[in-house]
Amino acid sequence: MVQGTANWNTEETQEWLQQYVDDWVAFYRKHTGDGHVASYIPELKNADPDDLGIVIIGKDGMSVKSGDTEIPFTMQSISKAITFIVACMERGVSYLLQRVDVEPTGEAFNSIMHLEMKQVKKPLNPFNNAGAITVSSILPGDTSNERLEPVFQLLENMLGHRPAMNHDVFKSERDSSTRNRAIGYYLLEVGFLESDLDVTLETYFKQCSIDVTIDDLARIGMILANDGMDPKNDVEIIPRQIARITKVLMLTCGMYDASGKFATYVGIPAKSGVSGGILAAVPPRVRDESMPFTRGCGIGVYGPALGDEGNSVAGIRLLRHIATQWDLSIF
Ligand code: DON
The missing domain is CATH 3.40.710.10 (DD-peptidase/beta-lactamase superfamily)
Structure with missing residues (x-):
């Protein structure tokens, strides 16, 4: 002690x-x-x-x-906290919480079992992949770079420098993303995504790849x-x-x-x-x-x-x- x-x-x-x-x-x-x-x-x-x-x-x-x-x-899932903050700042807390819940799942980060089994009205929280991909679809902007601009800006405000994206990890993540694509298609099918799936997934892979x-x-x-x-x-x-x-x-x-x-x-x-x-x-x-x-x-x-x-x-x-x-x- x-x-x-x-x-x-x-x-x-x-x-x-x-x-x-x-x-x-x-x-x-x-x-x-x-x-x-x-x-x-x-x-x-x-x-x-x-x-x-x-x-x-x-x-x-x-x-x-x-x-x-x-x-x-690379930040990987730590970025989910940052994009959640930015989405709340850009769109408002109540807007976000109407679309993503705040309940733990007790399941692996990339599981969507609860979405189907419990027929939930929204992803259970913004820190599992289903919720985080939904948040990436809520960030304003037509391209992934536009959506990530306020994310980089917030990081710069906190850190005093602008972090860089690791392009090798981004490409590696994008090219090995079968599970996240499956989650994305499921979210699209049940109507949870706010915007284009490809732009949303690219935003998600890039946010995970910030060094x-x-x-x-x-x-x-x-x-x-x-x-x-x-x-x-x-x-x-x-x-x-x-x-x-x-x-x-x-x-x-x-x-x-x-x-x-x-x-x-x-x-x-x-x-x-x-x-x-x-x-x-x-x-x-x-x-x-x-x-x-x-x-x-x-x-x-x-x-x-x-x-x-x-x-x-x-x-x-x-x-x-x-x-x-x-x-x-x-x-
Ligand atoms: O969705 C993925 O597979 C990753 N880019 C992020 C996952 C992650 O970091 C989960 N964390 N423990």
Whole structure:
């Protein structure tokens, strides 16, 4: 258990925190062997399964980084949180929630079983593929690039730089997309899509292929933790209501069919992607001032070796350990 002081933002305590996090990353790196990199998108097979890194950025600017922190990787399903936010900002929250529900499915990310079995009136949430493809069809614009412009703009507003799209991953994803095309045709048939299927799928494949680092994810997480405000300049980047709903969805649906376990053992709103990234938003806590990051923080994790549910296997264990040590759970 970390013991200490309310003021963690001193050189001495920073060093101390750094040492802890370095030790934990070294320990959990051994767990990467329990997973496998995603192979159903051929380009993702090139990732190094031994990689593991974490960046934590506090509201006060304090940060801790450890392990493989510089490697760019594609957002994959983490982009679903961003396009949901943008669609809400562009079309309004009630418009979105009339078309996509906010219920967890307890099923794999690319399942449409619930759509057919339960004859639902709309996809159950925006973070499984059916819901995310529906959201991509709601983004305004006639081409995929037009639809993604506000997505890149929001990312630029949060990160201070415009991320790039990884064209190799985009092509690989597009050319191996039989399941997503099947989902798209099903959505078209039942009338859930708002616009042209081909443009919608191209938008979805491109959003999944935006390159980020864990520093970027930690920054996004910190802004979400801070209810959409950038603490650097007190500017609202995401309206509070949208930031709040996004965190609810992250907690209930962000880790797919492992969301319940993640909420139980980690207890932080988080969104994963099959490239091995995890975006986490830790809201401020008041219980124990002796813990670090009590004013809230964002966390980015990268570990491309995945467990059965498609989440970073070592990344989840590392987050669980840190959440326990620093009492980060929101519950
Ligand atoms: O739809 C797909 O197959 C991917 N582009 C995104 C899936 C994903 O990241 C699921 N996450 N764990």
